[in-house]
Amino acid sequence: MMKNIQIIDGAINATYSIFQATESEYNIIFPDECDMELIEDLIARLGDDETNRVLAPLWERPILKRNAVGIHGTLFYDNDHRKSFIPQSKREVDWNEQTINQAQFDLFSRYR
Incomplete structure (x- = not known):
């Protein structure tokens, strides 16, 4: 099975x-x-x-976004300014609870 990776970069x-x-x-x-994952850490x-x-x-x-069935991972490029916000575990479910809403907190709590 193929996994979908979204690339978040500083492109204009x-x-x-x-x-x-x-x-x-x-x-x-x-x-x-x-x-x-941050590209710097991967390298x-x-x-x-x-x-x-x-x-x-x-x-x-x-792959077109409309054809993607889920996003399995995010690879960050040119995002040094976000590095301090990304959970140390690099898992979506571990976001700081002050940066997410209650519904996200409830969802993520089930997967921690």
């Missing part, structure tokens, strides 16, 4: 495109139940060459 067009990854590619990018973990090897196939697999 703000398209925040979605690309598909194989299960293996996804698990390399998002280890240990993570669903968020620090894998090195430049391995990061490029893992990501290269993704850029050949874009």
Whole structure:
């Protein structure tokens, strides 16, 4: 099964495109139940060459948002200003409760 990864970057067009990854590619990018990753951290973990090897196939697999059945992970580029807000666990369900609404808190609490 392919996993959908949304790219959040500093591009002026703000398209925040979605690309598909194989299960293996996804698990390399998002280890240990993570669903968020910063490109800087991915490069620090894998090195430049391995990061490029893992990501290269993704850029050949874009998917329209309207055709995506879910977003499984988010890869951040050019988002140093957001780094302090991203949960240390890099899991969506671990957002600081002061930054989410009650419905999100209730939902995320069931998955912590």
